[in-house]
Amino acid sequence: MKFKAFLTENGVNLLENRFIPSLEKMGKICHLYLTRDHTFFLHNLLFNDGVQSIAQFKTESLFSDYRISSQNDDRIAFSLDLSLLLRALRSAASISSSATSADRLQIKLVKKLPQNSTQPAPFLTFETKGNTSAVIHDVPISKPLSRAQVHELQNSLDDAQDLPRTLVGVDDLGRLMNFVDRMKQLGDVISVYISKLGELHLKVSNSLVTLGAEFKRLMVVGERGGNDGGGMSVEVSMKHFAKCLQFHLAKPDCAFYGVGSQGASLTVVFQFFVPGSRRTDKSVSLHCRLPVLDTGSS
Amino acid sequence: MYQHYLSFNLLRVTRSTAIASSIKAYFSLAGRNFLHSSGRQPQGPRDTVARHIGSSEIKARREMSSSAVDAASVDLACQLDNVQGIVDALSSVRWKRQQDAVLELSEHGVVLIVEESGCLQAKVYLQKEIFARYEYTAQARPRFGLSLGILVDCLNTFSVLGHSTIIELRYPGPDMQLLLRSVDSLDACMYAEIRTTIPDTISWEYNFEPAGATPLNFTVKSAAFKEAIDDLEWPGSSIRLSLQPTPPCVTLRGDGHGDLQIDFMYYVNTDLLVSFNCDRHVSYRYKYKFLSATTSNIPSSVIKDNRGSKVTVGRGGMLKVQHLVSVSRSSLSHPHIDSAGYQQPSRIVFIEFFVKPEESNDD
Numbered sequence: 151m152k153f154k155a156f157l158t159e160n161g162v163n164l165l166e167n168r169f170i171p172s173l174e175k176m177g178k179i180c181h182l183y184l185t186r187d188h189t190f191f192l193h194n195l196l197f198n199d200g201v202q203s204i205a206q207f208k209t210e211s212l213f214s215d216y217r218i219s220s221q222n223d224d225r226i227a228f229s230l231d232l233s234l235l236l237r238a239l240r241s242a243a244s245i246s247s248s249a250t251s252a253d254r255l256q257i258k259l260v261k262k263l264p265q266n267s268t269q270p271a272p273f274l275t276f277e278t279k280g281n282t283s284a285v286i287h288d289v290p291i292s293k294p295l296s297r298a299q300v301h302e303l304q305n306s307l308d309d310a311q312d313l314p315r316t317l318v319g320v321d322d323l324g325r326l327m328n329f330v331d332r333m334k335q336l337g338d339v340i341s342v343y344i345s346k347l348g349e350l351h352l353k354v355s356n357s358l359v360t361l362g363a364e365f366k367r368l369m370v371v372g373e374r375g376g377n378d379g380g381g382m383s384v385e386v387s388m389k390h391f392a393k394c395l396q397f398h399l400a401k402p403d404c405a406f407y408g409v410g411s412q413g414a415s416l417t418v419v420f421q422f423f424v425p426g427s428r429r430t431d432k433s434v435s436l437h438c439r440l441p442v443l444d445t446g447s448s
Numbered sequence: 449m450y451q452h453y454l455s456f457n458l459l460r461v462t463r464s465t466a467i468a469s470s471i472k473a474y475f476s477l478a479g480r481n482f483l484h485s486s487g488r489q490p491q492g493p494r495d496t497v498a499r500h501i502g503s504s505e506i507k508a509r510r511e512m513s514s515s516a517v518d519a520a521s522v523d524l525a526c527q528l529d530n531v532q533g534i535v536d537a538l539s540s541v542r543w544k545r546q547q548d549a550v551l552e553l554s555e556h557g558v559v560l561i562v563e564e565s566g567c568l569q570a571k572v573y574l575q576k577e578i579f580a581r582y583e584y585t586a587q588a589r590p591r592f593g594l595s596l597g598i599l600v601d602c603l604n605t606f607s608v609l610g611h612s613t614i615i616e617l618r619y620p621g622p623d624m625q626l627l628l629r630s631v632d633s634l635d636a637c638m639y640a641e642i643r644t645t646i647p648d649t650i651s652w653e654y655n656f657e658p659a660g661a662t663p664l665n666f667t668v669k670s671a672a673f674k675e676a677i678d679d680l681e682w683p684g685s686s687i688r689l690s691l692q693p694t695p696p697c698v699t700l701r702g703d704g705h706g707d708l709q710i711d712f713m714y715y716v717n718t719d720l721l722v723s724f725n726c727d728r729h730v731s732y733r734y735k736y737k738f739l740s741a742t743t744s745n746i747p748s749s750v751i752k753d754n755r756g757s758k759v760t761v762g763r764g765g766m767l768k769v770q771h772l773v774s775v776s777r778s779s780l781s782h783p784h785i786d787s788a789g790y791q792q793p794s795r796i797v798f799i800e801f802f803v804k805p806e807e808s809n810d811d
Contacts, residue, residue: 329638332605359598360625360641361605367635 151220151294153184154258157276161212162243162255164434169205170239172399174232176203176438182274182291183227183303184218191232193438195306196299201390203397203438204310211433213257222297225304226259229292230274238287242276245285254279262288310439314408314417316346316380319369321404327395329363333388336361339443340391342416343383344409346375354388371406382409384442386416394418394438402436409442416440523586524553524619526579527631531607531615533775534574536747537797538600540771541570543741549596550647551626553619554589557582562596566804568738573798578775580614590619593647594626602640606630620644656802657763664691664730666698667722667756668712670771674743674751676700676710680736683708686806687739690731691761696724698759702736722756732765732805742769742801749774765805773797 157165169191173180176193177200183190189212191205209216220226246255256277261270273288295303320326333340333354343351348370353362375381397405402420410417419437421430528534541549541562552559557575576582606615606628618627625641658664680687683702690699696714698721701707714724743757750757750773760768776795 325636329605332601335601358595358643359602361602362639364637364639365635366637 151226152259153218153226154256155209155213155216155218157212157243157255157257158214161207162239162246164207164212166236166239166243168400169436170232170236172397173203173205174236175396175399176201176393178232179229180232181227181229181295181303183300183307184225186218186224189213190307192303192307195303195310198306198441201394201438201440202306202310203394204307204436205400206435208433222300225300227295227300227303228272230289234289235274238276238289242278242285242287245278259291260288264290310437312411313372313419313437314410315373316344316375317371317406317408317417317419318344318348318350318365319371319404319406319421320350320365321369323395323398323402323405326363326365326405327398330388330392330395333361334392338388339385340388341383341385342391342407342409343381344407345381346370346373347381349381350407351383369404369406372408382413384409384413384416386440386442390440391416394440397436397438400436410439413442415442522618522620523584523590524558525581525583525616526558526576526618527581527614527616528578529580529614530578530775531603531613533578533749533773533797535600535603535607536749537572537574537773537775537799538596538603540745540747540750540773540799541572541801542596542600542745545597547596548593548645548648549599550591550593551619551644552589552591553584553586555584560596564738564741567735568741568804569802570741571800571802573800575798578795578797591647592619592624592626592644594642594644598642599626602628602642605640606638656760656766656768659730659761659763660727662727663725663760664727664762665758665760666691666712666714666724666726667758668698669720669722669754670743670746670757671751671754672712672720673757673759674746676712677740677743679710680708681740682706685736686733687736688731688733689739689761689767690729691726692729693726696726698724730761730765732761732767734767734803734805738803739767742803746771747773767801767803767805769801769803771799773799 173191173193181190181192181195183192187209189207189209191203193203194200195202195204218224218226242255256279258275258277260273260275262273263270272291272293274291276287276289278285330340330352333352336359337354337356339354341351341353343349343353348366348368350365350368351362353360355361373380397418397420400420401422403423404421406419406421408417408419409415417437417439419435422434422436423429424431538560541560543564547562550561550563552561555576557573557578560572560574561569562571563569576584603615606613613630614632616627616629616631618629619625621627621641624644626644628640628642630636630638677687677700680700680702683704683706685704686702688699688701688703690701691697692699698712698714699709700712701709712721714721746757750771753774755772758768758770760770762768774795775797
């Protein structure tokens, strides 16, 4: 099992400034899943007990000289602590940027003997080489997942890629965040209604007050509705909903909301544009699925 | 309050069920399709009105469109264009987190009343002129209770959007709620439905009467008054307020762990003490926590404008503290007031506090 690559400048920027800080808000521990073509950061895919989030990058968008090999069809997965990863990445990137341009930031999977231990442990190592010195940051990771576990992870990933038939797009995420911030104090459950006419309604109530927001004429992707709107309403945990809004730290350009088949989950798909254009950047994708507390009414 | 609320709801359910059946019985005679054609199901005590209005009026209502019926069915529909100003004004009488308030609606505007321990009462007068639109149709003045904290938090939700928001307030909603709705955008709308309650009877019927033929009052710069009261926090729980005509002076004195006396001398600094009316020496003690409530949450805009706060001593030592809060439209808001130092009274919210003295005049 081998993995070795150089992080590109774009890769460092994407991970350090945008994705890892937002993924960290979702949960400190996540799976890093590497394949020949893609790198995934996955939350709660194996233990389905909260918000599932999937951040997917084409290898070219993060790495150069990408080399991976394993007996499991060149797929490697392990779990790691995102805060440690971010700390190591920040430190390595600052050294790398202050050194000469020839210096590059290498990332590789190694097995080392940790201090005060007789058992070698796996690490994800960042190595910055200069003319006179080399700086190495080791991020401890879990034992790589077994073939069966990787298979299970891949299956969950395939299931999670199943998108709702209708998605409505909100481009003013700041406004939505402000509002949800205020709603948060009022209740633990938020009701979300999405119609095929491009409406998104949010509502939270307690015994004293009901607070809601209705967004209309939103962009509709997928199935559009007739006059009846064909809406669906679900209830999700307020904590989960607010948490997935934290993905604005990854600076998405738009967020699409949709209810999964049979109202089993609320899916949020974040869209990223190619910088300086209105074209979707297909090398990066981020979406999450929130478990539904009550399917509500359709 | 909760008990009241529950019993109120129970009452409402039984009443509305009875009324709904009586209305159904009526319309099954008068025309089967009324409920459908009006588009409005009988709900809640609003429909008790149907009992009291004559049958000819009911027939006339049948002709009305559903929206017209809805419009006619609210006691108050008004629009606010400066939510932040109202939030400021209401926050100034919010001296604790969980606080119940009573709202009174009338043709002149809305009055919010907050009371504590029978010793402190505050009123915020939102005159109809501060609303962008004010439509009042009730016969008797509606009065209801709600949570002040929730009202302020909800209004805050509307004001954080980063641009001026126009919101509409309506009362009552289908279940006697106070309804708030943003109306400035077609594509996005925020709304809040605040449950209302039957208000607790005000345990202390304040009766502010002048202390004598000559009023006993003074007007002091708000910032200075607040600062003085803040400073009096450490000596103790009781503050003595004294007014004396010669030399004209207002004294605030706290005795407790230590003594602190603050004098506002009228002739020494007329900028600080703007006006002073007193023909005899009076002195009363007030609980510090009640006295501090009169200034502790005073909006920063009042401090910034540094208008005067008027303090009046009434019969029996009842203290009245009045503040003015400007709620000029955000688009028109300007740091300076006009050359006469005078702002349109119509865009001012009046706030009054009444504080009962601790003991009778010991002069």
